Amino acid sequence: MPNSYHLTAAAISSLPSTLNIHPVNAKARRTISSPGDATGLTTLGINIFEVAPGDKSTEYHVHSCEDEAVYVLSGSGTARTGDDTHAIHAGDFIGYPKGGPAHEIQNTGGEPLRLLVMGQRLSEDVIDYPDLDKRLFRYAGRSNDLVDVLHISPLDAAD
Secondary structure (H helix, E strand, O other), X not given: OOEOOEOOHHHHHOOOOEEEEOOOOOOEXXXXXXXHHHOOOOOEEEEEEEEOOOXXXXXXXXXXXXXXXXXXXXXXXXXXXXXXXXXXXXXXXXXXXXXXXXXXXXXXXXXXXXXXXXXXXXXXXXXXXXXXXXXXXXXXXXXXXXEEHHHOOOOOOOO
């Protein structure tokens, strides 16, 4: 008997999916379905991304507070992590610790790239977009603030 904690392969394949375009990069287009949401997870995001050839899964970024991980289900692509670029294929796993190097994945193959993307869902986070010199401040219950890094003024300890 099925329950909301166990999804069969058939149930996962029939989950609703939505096209999501990253707000700061129109080429970061992914279709997302969420087995994590379907099972009621609230502090752990588990999503299946499908990325078309030539598209990216996200904008090049790094989280200050949240860990992320990616398992390649099918297809091939390129993972850019810091100054390194690696070919990725089905069966590969990538861990992105909070505060680690910035990262992005691009589908460089000829078929859809399917990724199992997992990450924390904290109430607050700071996300840097180094290629854009932007920083996103995310707060629970408030609007997200995207700012130019050049306009951020650090406070001294005495402030």
